[in-house]
Amino acid sequence: MPAVAGPISDDSLMASVARGEEAAFGLLVRRWEHQVRAFLIHMLGSVEEAEDLTQDTFVKVFAQARTYRPEGMFQSWLLRIAGNLARSRLRRRKVVRWLPFDIGRHDRPGAGPDPHQELEADQTRAAVNRALAHLAPRQRQALVLHRFQGLSYKEVAVAMDTSLPAVESLIQRALAILRAELKSQGVER
Amino acid sequence: MNHVTSKLAAYLAGELSAQERDSIDRHLRACAACRREFAAQSETWALLEAVAEPGQPGRSVWPAVRARTIGASGARGRPALGWAAAALVAGMILGVSWPGAGPGPAETTTVDQAAGEDSWLQSSWLERDTGDDLASGWLLAGRTDDGGGS
Numbered sequence: 001m002p003a004v005a006g007p008i009s010d011d012s013l014m015a016s017v018a019r020g021e022e023a024a025f026g027l028l029v030r031r032w033e034h035q036v037r038a039f040l041i042h043m044l045g046s047v048e049e050a051e052d053l054t055q056d057t058f059v060k061v062f063a064q065a066r067t068y069r070p071e072g073m074f075q076s077w078l079l080r081i082a083g084n085l086a087r088s089r090l091r092r093r094k095v096v097r098w099l100p101f102d103i104g105r106h107d108r109p110g111a112g113p114d115p116h117q118e119l120e121a122d123q124t125r126a127a128v129n130r131a132l133a134h135l136a137p138r139q140r141q142a143l144v145l146h147r148f149q150g151l152s153y154k155e156v157a158v159a160m161d162t163s164l165p166a167v168e169s170l171i172q173r174a175l176a177i178l179r180a181e182l183k184s185q186g187v188e189r
Numbered sequence: 190m191n192h193v194t195s196k197l198a199a200y201l202a203g204e205l206s207a208q209e210r211d212s213i214d215r216h217l218r219a220c221a222a223c224r225r226e227f228a229a230q231s232e233t234w235a236l237l238e239a240v241a242e243p244g245q246p247g248r249s250v251w252p253a254v255r256a257r258t259i260g261a262s263g264a265r266g267r268p269a270l271g272w273a274a275a276a277l278v279a280g281m282i283l284g285v286s287w288p289g290a291g292p293g294p295a296e297t298t299t300v301d302q303a304a305g306e307d308s309w310l311q312s313s314w315l316e317r318d319t320g321d322d323l324a325s326g327w328l329l330a331g332r333t334d335d336g337g338g339s
Contacts, residue, residue: 058254
């Protein structure tokens, strides 16, 4: 019976990265960089900062490759590194908790023929972004990992080095805060 | 009646067991207050979709990351090369011949040297790379793993 072909697992690549193999590391970076960047944009609200920290994340991956345990949880491990860097960056901002940002509003030619619909969509995006800015970093991290990165609660718990009930609580609380903020902006009933 | 508001986010997220879902379904049928709360949380959950996609993918960070890791630490992919070069110079000084020295096949990297299981790696990978095709993974005959969550 012929062997089954499939993509190279992240754990296999990490074993090669631990041996300093460039091709494996390049493949790993290119496989995951867009997800890391998207996560960091949601965390920081700044594309420039997100790109800086995406680089830093993979530099840390390389530095810590030998300590990586191949348990099939590479994504959570990777996003834990990115999340720690993001929270550290946020702590350094101190006064300005969140930069004003506009996630989701990018060039979308022909997104809609109706300018009123487009205006309404822009207003909704702006309101959601403002509401997200009110979340504490850990609430935001849990919500972003689950809602935008598609991690299960269990994976979020690994990525945040916390318990499953803590993740459930963080996301429940985040949703309540978002709802209150959106209501105050007249977006929700 | 125990309300279920603290479980509604997990319910919306599809993170509850079948038994827990059934229990909440039953409660929602009987409790108007929790139904209102559920409708509100569903609306918030749906509104998040407006910012789900944070923009166009940027340029690859690989060149910068490479420069800060493998590039910064020298020939990380060829750990034996420095010693080989030093030995070659020493041999030339001492007049010792070096088998295989001189014109010949291009030097293989440690990637290539890892024969067998890692024979899928070829030194020309990155030269052939145009982006997503590489990122999505090359096929490996003989492997049955699932891509590790990618």
